Amino acid sequence: MNPRFENVPNRRAIVDRRALAEELAAIATNDPSLLRREAIGRLKEALDDGRAEIARRLAERPSRGLEAANAQAFLIDQLLKLLYDLATQRLYPLSNPTASERLTLMAVGGYGRGEMAPFSDVDIAFITPWKQPPWAEQVIETLLYSLWDMGLKVGHSSRSLDEMVRQAKGDVTIRTALLEGRYVWGDEALYRETLARFRNEVTRGSERQFIADKLAERNARHLKMGDSRYVVEPNVKEGKGGLRDLHALFWIGKYVYDVDRAAQLVNQGLFTPAEYRLFHRADNFLWAVRCHLHLAAGRAEDRLTFDMQREIAERMRYADRPGKAAVERFMQFYFLQAKTVGALTGVFLAHIDDLFAGRGRRFGLPQLRRRPRKLQGFVLDRGRLALPHDAFFAEDPTRLVEIFQLADLHGVEIHPLAMRAATRDAKLVDDVRADPRANALFLDLLTSPRDPEMVLRWMNEAGVFGRFVPDFGRVVAQMQFDMYHHYTVDEHTIRAIGLLARIERGELAADHPLASEILPQIVSRRVLYVAVLLHDIAKGRGGDHSILGAAVAERLCPRFGLTRAETETVAWLVRYHLLMSATAFKRDLSDFKTILDFTHVVQSAERLRLLLVLTIVDIRAVGPGTWNGWKRQLLGDLYEAAEEVLRLGHKQRGRDERIAAKQAGLAEALGWGPDAMAAYLRRFPEAYWIAEPDDVLAHNARFVAGVGEARLAIDAQVYAQRGATLVTVYAADHPGIFYRIAGAIHVAGGNIIDARIHTTRDGMALDNFLVQDPFGRPFDEAGQLARLQTAIEDALANRGKLVDRLKAKPLPRVRADAFRIEPNVLVDNKASNRFTVVEVTARDRPALLNQLAHALFQSKVTIHSAHVATYGERAVDTFYITDLTGDKIATTSRLKALEKRLLDAAAGRAVELAA
Template identity: 70%
Template sequence: MAVRLESLSNRRAIIDRRDIAGRLDEIEGKDTAALRREATAILKAALEHGRAEIAARLAAAPTRGTDAATGYAFLTDQILRLVFDFTTGRLYPLNNPTAGERLTLMAVGGYGRAEMALHSDVDIAFLTPWKQTGWAEQVIESMLYLLWDLGLKVGHSSRSLDDMVRMAKSDLTIRTAMLEGRFVWGDEALYDEASARFDREVVAGTARAFVAEKLAERDERHRRMGDSRYVVEPNLKEGKGGLRDLHTLFWIGKYVNRVRSVPELVDTGLLTPDELRQFQKAENFLWAVRCHLHILTNRAEDRLTFDVQPDIARRMRYADRPGRSAVERFMQHYFLTAKRVGDLTGVFLAHLDEEFAARGRRFALPRLRRKPRKLEGFAFDRGRLTTPHDDFFVQDPVRLLQMFALADKYELEIHPVAMRQAGRDARLIDNRVRRDPRANAYFLDVLTSRRNPETVLRWMNEAGVFGRFVPDFGRVVAQMQFDMYHHFTVDEHTIRAIGLLSAIEKGELDEDHPLASLIMRQLVSRRALYVAVLLHDIAKGRGGDHSELGAEVALKLCPRLGLTAAETELVAWLVRWHLLMSATAFKRDLADFKTILDFVEAVQSPERLRLLLVLTVVDIRAVGPGVWNSWKRQLLSDLYEAAEEVLRLGHKQRGRKERVEAKQAAVRDRLGWPADRFDAMVKRLPEAYWVAEGVDVIERNMRLIHDADAGDRPLSIGAVADPERGATLVTIYAADHPGLFYRIAGAIHLAGGSIIDARIHTTRDGMAVDNILVQDPFGRPFDEEDRLRRLESMIDDALANRSRIADRLAAKPLPRARAEAFPIEPVVLIDNRASNRYTVVEINARDRPALLNALAHALFQSKVTIHSAHIATYGERAVDVFYVTDLTGDKVTGATRLKALERRLLEAAGGEVLEPA
């Protein structure tokens, strides 16, 4: 990599080695410790000056990443040479060295490639001809201490030539590091001998094994990092499509063809000149981001977390555009770069595959399939679909769609050479091709395939054919949403959702989604559902409501794809209302019949209801790991069943009385109590309680109430893990009084829990029965006995006023650094039409610990009674909904009172401390 270092401009402005060497020579005295102290001060100043110069150059030209990475490597080289000369010349001089007292200093790993960021490790190897002498040990030890004193993070090894060969043969990591070995200073003849022995004794004849091991190592790294290049907080070094993937290509090319630099890969045929430009462009961008990241965080950081993304976007001079912020534009550039790295990897491996074809099976690819009978002009090459010649797509661009349809139909892998041609020729897809009925039929066949549409659509996206054929989809390729809720870019989320839909249809997720799996087998409008999943987020980033804008896209696109007028209308409706079901289930009280009626009024038909449920399930599940849980499944199932009943029976609440009577009969059977005891309990509980709670919860409540009354306990608390709901059910039975809920919420927070739902009931004789669902910080139930008892005792102490809960909450740190990266202005919405009996209050705010306690306290101060609370969290955003009345049981009305309620809630949501109650 000497070429890279020599291309660096004005190197002396970074560090002038001759000048510093002269100043080191001027240090007087012979005391080793004093010499080292003075040398350290001189070298430290030089290091800081050099780093400041590189940072200034990067600030002036913020996209020139490879220049910065080379600059840091050059600076490190000069520091190491100065340390080496100072140590061997002043600290441990050797007047008559023997043949065994030779020492060479090599840069290995990333430093060997002459690529470093500010806080990269300095990976070096000391080589000696034979067993290490006492002099070499002293020199190495002294150099390392001096480098550590300079604050450098040094990764080092010291070996003889024989050791180096033996260890490189047995350890892939050492072999890879030595592969990038570069002479820094010392005995150059010894380095040349080491390099020759490495080529002759380690590399020769082992290329195939090295390639296989490197690819396996890469696959394991991808799996560990999430196996997608579209995760919204990517690791730009280790993640898929990151720097390490580029390094792997170079290592393999270097090992197989003995090249010394990336441009030489063109001469070997592994890259074309255009692909070399893409490689260098991707490398330059990724290094720019990494260098900015190290400077910004002042540590060795490789993960692009939400809190640093806006700052790096600003440093790299991205600007806001209508509908898209600077940070979203920067991250889209990042993901497009990662995609380019993936494309290069596929092409590169195809060439290697051809090179090794004669010597056995190809690398890490699916098993060979029998040649299909009808390839319709395409060719078949060692189990993969390919083209017969280079201008095959030019002759008929519709073949770009046909290739993917054939791959799906016969379950074939597409040859990387054909993928390369498709990527190059995707530009041939114009409006004529888009309007061609054949092309649209091929695309719809892939989208609605009963085999594996996710994989083939992903290939189509990688080749750029997807975005060219559906330009609206092309606009969301690599587009991130700057929030903590969405784990993937819009295109990746959409393709994953289609894959989940296919898996549900094939019965692969029956256990996770029993209702959706059952419904998929009853659907009439299967095609419409697949197209709706494709289009549900297609209008994101356009500066308006993506549901409304997406419905407009659907009305234009569906007829082109070959859908009927009825299917087009249905798709547009599904896209327009794809968030309705989750918003109703997670943010409204499903026990309030008006909630169900309003939902049914929007849905209007059983088929729409079925389609909407499945679309909602795959949309939530495709957001990312950990977002879907059994509580969400329960809420969506409850809403579906209630709405389906209304659609079946009509808009009268004919089923309510029968449902309550059925629940009472089921609870009676489960309890096995005497009739008089059960009937007395039924009379105490209002009808709304029977509608809201499930049979299992009612049974638990009744046992708790009976035991508390029998033991004359005015306060009783029960906590039990509820795996069905994915949470812990906490039941509180206490004398009802204002402020009960905010104290409970504060106690649960102090116990390390978060509330996901709360149903608050008052018996006819004035006792509160509160059922609260609680999860731990990882979204799981509290299920260990000691944690359940701690939860109970914390609530008990809070309600009995044995602990000063406000003081303890104030002492507990509240902010979450990652959520602070998102500017969220709190909003309070008060609706007196959403319920016939209650005022519905919805608060949108940045999520933080104890937010619910603060909001409930504000409601208490506003003298309103909470009847139910529904808590939804979308990454950094919390949406908390309360059904409330005034103290007389009426809706909260009056402009002045509503304004005061809104003000208090806004202050609480914004983190302002309210006056004590």
């Protein structure tokens, strides 16, 4: 029995090769095709029974991943042996084989390592001594067709010994697969000869190149998969911190030291026994997740998508805890294992690096730019910060913080063996948490003008960060189960700190001109950096993380050395870190009450500056694509309006003065005659002049003048300043026009992010929509714009049934089905002096805005503006409405009826899509 399968108990219950061999021998026919067909039928049954038994065992003991992976490989081994014997003994027997009529069957790749997921490919290498004889061709063909007929996916190669050597030398992928080559069946002497030639002619002397190739391959794979082990939909096999990273360590160790099992890496000094236990634990867990993934999907699937995460958490028996769902606990453990893989990789490569130190430069590691003078007792080892002896941290645990501060100060890398010692001794930092010097060093690192992100990530990888700041330790590897956040809480926080440092260094001035301009005006840099560190510190505690986080800030800031005033400001920023984005994205900024309510909370220009920068880095650190020109514009508009109020007071400019100023600016921009200008101004109510910015007012005026007496005109043009397409509809006003336009825009493939609805005094509707494609970009292709215009024209002219077109529109994101979002409706009569503000939260889905607008139409209200914010799978749509006479909706019965109708629409309980 192969020692790789010793950990698989009661193997005969999975497949009994002896009993199957007797069954095959009992097939009484000399017809080759009938014999093959009957044999394959029996073996296919055995394959299905074996898989079912392995799945049953995994369901009973859901964390035994390696056992399941080994069992799968064992099952395939036994079936291959039976097929090989059938082909060579009954189908193509040789009475007197020649020296060339020899064949060995090798398992390669993951199968060669003895590890397979339920639907993994079967990777086989057929080796012959010289050119392949006809007999070998017949046997190989029979085996392959039989495996395919059994429903297996097969990766195969057929080579002579010379071909094997030549191809392995020229292709690192072939070399890697053969590196794990394992004898399955056939000519054993030929297998031993294959192994000897591979070692002597392929691997010997090429170790350094192989390591460099594997590291380059790993880096390319990480970039493709997101280059972070904390992406919230990780790839278990290929992602950073996944199985392939563990395999790469084993490949390198095997290539250099010719080990057969990962446990033998301890004997070579590449891992300590404790580190190998961590390696084995991560390997076992990741294999369990991968096997469950395959079984849940019913196919080969390695991406842990949101819809699968809940399923796998349930299969692996994770349970809910107060403040943390089972799926979040499962994913937190997943990311902790990925973190372990990263730490082990660093230590492992340090040893390999030292082994080859005399033969050339290090593997892709940066060279020392300048030699630091003050190392506080630490030493430099080939340009990396190292320890003078193993007990260095134990002598003074403050050094556990100092090593990272020095690495940042001098721009040097920490030696992986020092990282290993820091990881091992991280618990010692508990004793110096209250030490003023340790906290001063930490604050110096956090607020570094250099590159705090990289060094803080190292500190986190070593486990020192979470021990020194236990509240941060609680969010290490903690995911947020939604489609909005791309990273775990700790990774998001560290990325936000890095973004803040980059903005401060002036590297992102083009993306964030306002933040880059106001950062030098901020009085206390460290208040801002500490606030960024703590803004999400209380996530996963079962309450409002902003309120709970403010309490954490009040406790931690004095320990870091902040003054009472600084502590108060940090606590305020953490408490209100979502205020600015909520106001900018969910409220009408042209309503002056919005600005007054916002400034009532902010109260000072310094807080406003701090809050803007914190909001920007928080949004951008969520993940790729979450920051765009539309958000930049809204936050800038809110900042400027609030700054003006805070600087000049509430009554700096009255409503009449603002309208007069806008109209004067428009007249100057247009250059029309006084009569034409006066006639145009009379057509629009006061609300129009307040709501629209100057450039849109000018565009609307030219557009309306250009269409003359037409009763329907549509214009669409890219509004680059806001990262969207401005769609203007000029039509005869009638009830329900808004929901029809919203439906038409969706049919054309657009998402409405903002809408302003106006009615002229002579009965025309002038509606402005900001529209993006599903990826948050403007509609800018001629075909898209034409499709948009046609869809709106058809909807308003009742050409074709809009309801049928909406139903036929495919769902853009079916993964949103993995999330349960309880619809909610908030009606607020205090947020505006003139309007009733309605905020609807629901799961984002096609035509949601159309259905909500239809519900408002049925409620006989007038929509004045709509504001759409999406956070992954969650949509928050806000409407500013009045009754048909232009007053707020005040009666309790009407408000309740309105709320119920909107809740039904938000939950998808509306009887019919709005048509």
